[in-house]
Amino acid sequence: MVKRRIYGLMAEFTSPEEVLAAAHTTHDAGYRRIDAFSPIPVEGLAEAVGFDWTILPTLVFFGGLGGGLTGFGMCWYANVISFPLNIGGKPFNSWPMWIPITFELTILGAALTAVFGMLALNGLPTPYHPTFNVERFAAASTDRFFLCIKARDQKFDLAKTKAFLEGLHPNGVFEVED
Amino acid sequence: MASEDSHNTVGVADPDPIIGPGHTFETVTDKISSIVLTRPVTPGWVFGLLIAFSALMLLNLVVTLLMIKGVGIWGIRIPTAWGFAIVNFVWWIGIGHAGTLISAILLLLHQKWRTSINRFAEAMTLFAVMCAGMFPLLHMGRPWLFFYLMPYPNPMWMWPQFRSPLVWDVFAVSTYLTVSLLFWYVGLIPDLATLRDRAKPKAAKIIYGMLSMGWRGSAVHWSRYETASLLLAGLATPLVVSVHTVVSFDFTIGIIPGWHTTIFPPYFVAGAIYSGFAMVLTLAIPIRKFYHLEDLVTARHLDIMAKVMLATGLIVAYGYLLEAFLAFYSGDQYEIYMMTNRFHGPYAPLYWMLISCNIIIPQLLWSRRVRRNVGLLFVLSLVVNTGMWLERFVIVVISLSRDFIPSSWGMYYPTRWDWATYIGTFGLFFTLFFLFIRFLPMISIVEVRSLVHETNEEKGHS
Incomplete structure (x- = not known):
C-alpha cells in the first residue's frame, strides 16, 4: 500500500460553541494554519482561526x-x-x-x-479538496463542526498534534489525506 | 452550555413560534432536503406540472403567431397602444418585488421570520421578472430586433435614447433580474453542498456538487460569504425601490391625464409589495399544505405576511385617494375628466372592482381570526392579486382610451390572444416553479438551521 501524504488533522465537534472554544485554544497554542468548518455561519469562528480582514x-x-x-x-x-x-x-x-x-x-x-x-x-469553484477525503466530513453540511490543523503548519507534528486535538474532547480525530 | 440532548433543539415554550417545536439541525436538514432527494414523484405534482406546461405551450403558440402576424393579433389599437402587454408587465414585475423585500430588506432589519419563506419568495421574484420581461419584448412588434435596446457598436452609428424611461426600464429590469439571480444563487450554494453530501445517486451527487462549487463550509469562506450577502442585501434594497420607480416613470414622463403625477413612484412601489405579498401567500399556502411544512412556514408567518399586506394596502389606498384629490384640486379639465371617467365611464365597473378588491375587502385582515384562517387568507390573496391587476388596467387603458380630444378617443377590448398570452406567462411561471420545488431546496436549510440555533440560545439565556 502506498503511503499517502497528509493534508492535516481534523477534529469533529457537536456544537458551534465547542468548535469555537477549540479554535481559540488551538490558535492560542501557536497553530496558525488552521481552518474550521461548520453547517451554519458561526459568529467569531473566522476570527478565531486567524482571519481578520477581507478586501x-x-x-x-x-x-x-x-x-x-x-x-x-x-x-x-x-x-x-x-x-x-x-x-x-x-x-x-x-x-x-x-x-x-x-x-x-x-x-x-x-x-x-x-x-x-x-x-x-474563497477560491471557488473548488471541485476537489482534501477535506472531502474524510468520510465523516459529509456531516459538516448537516450538523457537525470540524477543526482542521494543516500539515503545512510549522508546529505540525502528526503524533503531537493528534494528541493535542484529542485533548480538546472532540467526537473523533481524523487524518486528512492529500 | 446545554447538554448534548437539548442542544440545537427548539423547545415548546413560545406559544406562537416561527418554527415548530422539537427541531434540530438534523431534522430541519432532513425535512427540507428529503423533498428534493427522497420524496417520490407524486401524481399531484405531475398533474400540476402538466397543466402549467400546457399553458406554457399555449405561450409558445401565441408567440409564434405573434411573430408571423404581428401585434395586431392583440386588441391594441390607436389610441390604446398599451394594452394587456403593459398591464401584465407591470403586474408581473410588481409581484417580484415581495421576494426582494423579504430577502434583502428584512435581512437588514433582522426579521427572523423571513428565513423560511425567503427562498421560494426569491424564486418567485426571478420567475415573475422573467414573465414580466417577455411583454415589452413581444410588444415591440419585431422582438427579434430587441438588441436595438442595448448600447452596442453598430454600423448605423445609433445609440438608444438614454433620455427615455423605456430605455431606463431596460437597464432597471435587466439589472434587477441579474441581481435577483445572483442573490438567489449565492443563498443556494451552502444548501446545494448539503444536497451534494446527502444525495445517494451518483448523477445527483455530481450535479449538486458542480452547482455548489465545492463549498465546504470553511469559517473563512463563511465570513466572506456573510459579508457578500449583507452587501448584496444593501444593494438590492435601493434597487427594488428604483425598479418600480423607473416602471412608474414610463407613465409619469408622459403627459397623458392620470399619468403625469408625482404620486406614482411611491404608490407603485407600495402596490408592488402589496401584490407581491399576495402572491407569496398564494404560493405558500398550498405548498406548506402539500409538502407538510406547517412547522416551518407557520401560522405566525401567514399572520405577519397578512399584516404586511394590510399595511401596504393602506398605502395604496392613500395613493388612490390622493390621485382622485389631486385630479380635482389641479383644476385641469382633462385631469378632472379622467377621474370622472374612471368613476362612471365605460370602464367604471373595473374601477369599482379595483376599489373593492384592493381597499374594501382586504380590510377583513384587521381581524386576527381572518389572518389565522388559512382558507380565507388564500382567497384574500387571490382577491388582492386580481385587484392589483385591475389597477394597472385602469391606469393604462382608461387614460389612453380617452385623452384630450374626443375625436381621438377609442375603446380597447382584449382579444383571445391577449388572454392567451397572459395565461401563457402563468404557464411559464408555474412550470418553473414546479421544477424548482422538486429540484432545489425551497426553504433555506442553512438559515433555518441558524434559526434553530438562535432560538435555542435565547432559551438558554432566558
Whole structure:
C-alpha cells in the first residue's frame, strides 16, 4: 500500500460553541494554519482561526464606482460626443436624465463584484479538496463542526498534534489525506 | 452550555413560534432536503406540472403567431397602444418585488421570520421578472430586433435614447433580474453542498456538487460569504425601490391625464409589495399544505405576511385617494375628466372592482381570526392579486382610451390572444416553479438551521 501524504488533522465537534472554544485554544497554542468548518455561519469562528480582514467591501465599492462611471460616461458620450442632437436648444449634457442608468449600473457593478469577488477570494469553484477525503466530513453540511490543523503548519507534528486535538474532547480525530 | 440532548433543539415554550417545536439541525436538514432527494414523484405534482406546461405551450403558440402576424393579433389599437402587454408587465414585475423585500430588506432589519419563506419568495421574484420581461419584448412588434435596446457598436452609428424611461426600464429590469439571480444563487450554494453530501445517486451527487462549487463550509469562506450577502442585501434594497420607480416613470414622463403625477413612484412601489405579498401567500399556502411544512412556514408567518399586506394596502389606498384629490384640486379639465371617467365611464365597473378588491375587502385582515384562517387568507390573496391587476388596467387603458380630444378617443377590448398570452406567462411561471420545488431546496436549510440555533440560545439565556 502506498503511503499517502497528509493534508492535516481534523477534529469533529457537536456544537458551534465547542468548535469555537477549540479554535481559540488551538490558535492560542501557536497553530496558525488552521481552518474550521461548520453547517451554519458561526459568529467569531473566522476570527478565531486567524482571519481578520477581507478586501471584499473595498472591491465592491470600486465595482460600484466603476459601474456608475460607465453608466454616466456612456450617456454623456452618446449625447455629447458621439451623436449630439440639438433639440430646441436644450443642453446636450442633460445630466439628470442620466441618473437612472447611472444608478442601475452602479448597483449592477457592485453586485457582480460582491458575488464574483466572494467566489474568487474563497477560491471557488473548488471541485476537489482534501477535506472531502474524510468520510465523516459529509456531516459538516448537516450538523457537525470540524477543526482542521494543516500539515503545512510549522508546529505540525502528526503524533503531537493528534494528541493535542484529542485533548480538546472532540467526537473523533481524523487524518486528512492529500 | 446545554447538554448534548437539548442542544440545537427548539423547545415548546413560545406559544406562537416561527418554527415548530422539537427541531434540530438534523431534522430541519432532513425535512427540507428529503423533498428534493427522497420524496417520490407524486401524481399531484405531475398533474400540476402538466397543466402549467400546457399553458406554457399555449405561450409558445401565441408567440409564434405573434411573430408571423404581428401585434395586431392583440386588441391594441390607436389610441390604446398599451394594452394587456403593459398591464401584465407591470403586474408581473410588481409581484417580484415581495421576494426582494423579504430577502434583502428584512435581512437588514433582522426579521427572523423571513428565513423560511425567503427562498421560494426569491424564486418567485426571478420567475415573475422573467414573465414580466417577455411583454415589452413581444410588444415591440419585431422582438427579434430587441438588441436595438442595448448600447452596442453598430454600423448605423445609433445609440438608444438614454433620455427615455423605456430605455431606463431596460437597464432597471435587466439589472434587477441579474441581481435577483445572483442573490438567489449565492443563498443556494451552502444548501446545494448539503444536497451534494446527502444525495445517494451518483448523477445527483455530481450535479449538486458542480452547482455548489465545492463549498465546504470553511469559517473563512463563511465570513466572506456573510459579508457578500449583507452587501448584496444593501444593494438590492435601493434597487427594488428604483425598479418600480423607473416602471412608474414610463407613465409619469408622459403627459397623458392620470399619468403625469408625482404620486406614482411611491404608490407603485407600495402596490408592488402589496401584490407581491399576495402572491407569496398564494404560493405558500398550498405548498406548506402539500409538502407538510406547517412547522416551518407557520401560522405566525401567514399572520405577519397578512399584516404586511394590510399595511401596504393602506398605502395604496392613500395613493388612490390622493390621485382622485389631486385630479380635482389641479383644476385641469382633462385631469378632472379622467377621474370622472374612471368613476362612471365605460370602464367604471373595473374601477369599482379595483376599489373593492384592493381597499374594501382586504380590510377583513384587521381581524386576527381572518389572518389565522388559512382558507380565507388564500382567497384574500387571490382577491388582492386580481385587484392589483385591475389597477394597472385602469391606469393604462382608461387614460389612453380617452385623452384630450374626443375625436381621438377609442375603446380597447382584449382579444383571445391577449388572454392567451397572459395565461401563457402563468404557464411559464408555474412550470418553473414546479421544477424548482422538486429540484432545489425551497426553504433555506442553512438559515433555518441558524434559526434553530438562535432560538435555542435565547432559551438558554432566558
